[in-house]
Amino acid sequence: MGLEMTYRDALQKAIVDEMERDENVLIMGEDIGRYQGTFKVTRGMVEKFGDRQNRYNLRILDTPITEAGFAGIATGAAMAGLRPIVEFMTMSFSILAMDQIINHTAKVHYMTNGEVKCPIVFRGPGGAAKQLSAQHSHSMEGWYAHCPGLKVVAPSTVADVYGILRTAVRDDNPVIVYENPGLYAMKGELPEDPDFTVPIGKAQILREGTDISLVGYSRMTHINLAAAELLEKDGISAEVVDVRSLLPLDTETIYASVRKTHRAVMVYEDWRSGGFGAEIAARISEDCFDHLDAPVVRVGGLNVPMPYARVLELQCIPDEHDVVAAVRKIS
Amino acid sequence: MANIAEESLTLSPADLKAYYREMLFVRRFEEHCNTAYRKGLAGGYMHTYIGMEALATGWLNSIRKGYDYVITAYRDHAHAIVLGTDPVAVMAEVIGRKGGTAGGKGGSMHIYDPKNGFFGGWGIVGGHIPLGAGLAFASRYRNEDRVTLNFMGDGASNQGVVFETLNMASLWDLPCIFIIENNEFAMGTRLEYHAADKELWKRGLPFNIQSERVDGMDVVQMRKDAQRIVDWVRENQRPYFVEVMTYRYSGHGAADQDRQLYRTKEEEAQALQRDPIARLRAQLIEQNIMSEEALEAMELEVEEEAAQVMAKAEESPFPDPSEVYDNIYTDMTPEQGH
Structure with missing residues (x-):
């Protein structure tokens, strides 16, 4: 414990x-x-x-x-x-x-x-x-x-x-x-180990799955975990890849997951256009093309200066339903 | 503000001879840089110190070389040379060779020699000023008695980050000397067109920093003023702000081919009468420290030395393409390839 x-x-x-x-x-x-x-x-x-x-x-x-x-x-x-x-x-x-x-x-x-x-x-x-x-x-x-x-x-x-x-x-x-x-x-x-550290540059699989890779980092990893729960009810087995480090980027772990599931959704809170998730999506498309059964889909924040009203703000930030919708698009 | 630091230094004839030789070498070195640029050996942006030599000689001979910290902007060859960096390595860097101080990755604007306390060599006007205060922060943090010389041009003194840094340097008692090398021009914009108050030395005052203006065209006085201020800062562990009046005879950079856009030939001729090298030469003769013949012999020697530095630097090979990813990080490279 x-x-x-x-x-x-x-x-x-x-x-x-x-x-x-x-x-x-x-x-x-x-x-x-x-x-x-x-x-x-x-x-x-x-x-x-x-x-x-x-x-x-x-x-x-x-x-x-x-x-x-x-x-x-x-x-x-x-x-x-x-x-x-x-x-x-x-x-x-x-x-x-x-x-x-x-x-x-x-x-x-x-x-x-x-x-x-x-x-x-x-x-x-x-x-x-x-x-x-x-x-x-x-x-x-x-x-x-x-x-x-x-x-x-x-x-x-x-x-x-x-x-x-x-x-x-x-x-x-x-x-x-x-x-x-x-x-x-x-x-x-x-962990109780007083010398516990985590290396920089290693992604991790937080939930194993076989049908699609949900790739994200920071809070979006939790959105992906929630989406995976929803997808499971629909009989879709989603793997959640937690990127953890953007630079350096552990493409090995990400690619291994995509090669297994043949589909990937990249989820990030930053503006959808040009956010770092777009870079990861591009690399998956370029390097795993032969293993992909569908295009890599980006789920990002709306390209909007963040509005104040809670209803508008929530609209801008991706949630698990946006991820599920993206998965449906390519499944 | 009252001049609170006291002057006590006396210079020997040997000191004056050494300063003459040093300043002359810097000037010859810089002339070779200009030639190298015209010949296409050096590229990019290159800024020479011609006319300003008394500042590097005055200040950098007033510190504990290799112990105290020094940082400056992109007009940086002289600082490295006076601190003791091999001039061949400086020139090799200027012409982008493997044997340069940064292996050809920095160029003229980014000369470094941390072993001699020299931390560059920075290209964003005013941007290195907080870094210099950070060096002083480190020595303050470790309770050392180092001082940091933080050089900038008059143009840099307008940057917001300089004012931010002055505030924190005073707030946290950083032993940092902010030195404005006021050569009267921010590139091609004359002091009166870029500074609302031409008395830049006053800019330390609102931050409760000891501030003053001194002459940078008389190396003897420069050296005495520098020692006085360096000693005070080492003793009192407080920042200091100094405006040093100087003039550059060369253009802003090697690419500045038309100085008449911002100043007249008459003005330049008048400024040449304050030439710190000619001035010291006259003093050496007047005070019977060196004869005309001895001076001429020394001048010839320096000229040959500078030519040899140039020749040796040119012998250094260009960097190997395999080195391009080296030292972006201490332990990795980013994604490689186009």
């Missing part, structure tokens, strides 16, 4: 365990200290690693609201040997830091031809939370997974977010951790 905890608490446990293991690990971001974090991932940490009366705590550092600036400072600190974790209050705000992340962080190792390493983690909630509307609901993982030099992970379970975040902190390369806010309160089980 493992420890039962929420995705949010698993995140904090990974951060705390890594900070206790290595004093070069620190976390910085907006309102993460005294205010305990907007999504409360860092609740109680300022007392653990400092003193809320201090003007600043370098290990758990409240930053001004200047995303580009602190993303760059963390990158410089990583170049000099620290291992910063940068929390973005939402991944939508990381857009302000994209010049730093794309033009600087992601280029350090290559432009120095390997002379300088940049061990840094950027993490935060991406995708729709609840009625945060157009400026706070972006799925940014595809933007980052487009860029060589970054690693991008999107864990969907409690054990994975803990294990992958620990691996990300120890990674000598910049890693973007995409956390869907819809997962924070989800409960799950964490």
Whole structure:
């Protein structure tokens, strides 16, 4: 039996365990200290690693609201040997830091031809939370997974977010951790092994099936699991492939599933056009063409700036019924 | 703001001779770069330091080389050379060879030498300023007494991220010296057309950072001012903001072939009278440190040395196509192929 905890608490446990293991690990971001974090991932940490009366705590550092600036400072600190974790209050705000992340962080190792390493983690909630509307609901993982030099992970379970975040902190390369806010309160089980980690770059099969592969990551993996339940009632056996890591992408595991089921639906919350799911769908089509009995279908978020009204917001985000409908289209 | 750091440095005749040689070498090196560009050996964007040599010599001889951190923008050859990087490796990088500081992957704008404390070499105007503060953050975090020299041009001083960084550097007591190499032009846009207040040194003041303006055309004074400020920052573990007045005689970059679009020949001629190299040469004679003959011999020697650097760099082969995916990551490559 493992420890039962929420995705949010698993995140904090990974951060705390890594900070206790290595004093070069620190976390910085907006309102993460005294205010305990907007999504409360860092609740109680300022007392653990400092003193809320201090003007600043370098290990758990409240930053001004200047995303580009602190993303760059963390990158410089990583170049000099620290291992910063940068929390973005939402991944939508990381857009302000994209010049730093794309033009600087992601280029350090290559432009120095390997002379300088940049061990840094950027993490935060991406995708729709609840009625945060157009400026706070972006799925940014595809933007980052487009860029060589970054690693991008999107864990969907409690054990994975803990294990992958620990691996990300120890990674000598910049890693973007995409956390869907819809997962924070989800409960799950964490293995008791104190050294438990999960490698970056490995997909997993969360449900075995024979008729179709439902490929997704982060919260969409749970949508796929729900869809698989519905499909089972109709006599369709769906396999759920949890991608976990977008860059690197474990095509081996994805392709093995598709070669077995001969059909694939790619599910992602990001805008349907040009989202990273489209890239995965393209690769399946290109590399598994001979094994496919039907075209690979994309189920993505509507190509709409996220609207506020709950009814419209829910319309934009794929759910299990959208997945079932897509499966029917090719079955 | 009052000048709170105190000047105490005295320079020996040997120091002055060494600075003359160093500045002259940088100038000859940069002239070879311009020639290499015209001959098609160097491509892309390339920016030389001609006219600004006293800044690199003044500042970088005031720090503990290899211990303190240095970062700058894309006008970066001089910083590497003065910090002790093999000039052949710098030139090889400028012309995209395997023997370059980044194996030909960076080019002129991206020279690095972390062993000598040099962290580049960055191409987005103002974009490296937070990185420099991050280097200072790391030394502050580890309770070391390093200082970081964070160079930028006058054009960069308008970027938003620079102001963000100044705020945090002051907030967190980062031992970082922000140095504006004010050569009066942001590419082809004159200072008065790009800065609402031409006194850029004031930009540190709103962040409660010690700030001042100094002259960068007199290497002796530059060296003394730099030492004074570096010592103060090391001692006090606080940021500092310095506007250094200088001038570049060359174009913005090697591709800038028409300087008269933004300044007159008369202005250039006037600025040439402030040439930091000619000025030091006159001082060496005036103070009987070197004779005209000794100077000429040294000048010939430097010229030959620079020519040899160029020749050696050209001997370095081009990178092998098999290296293209190397060092994107420490432990993997992205998807390969077109």
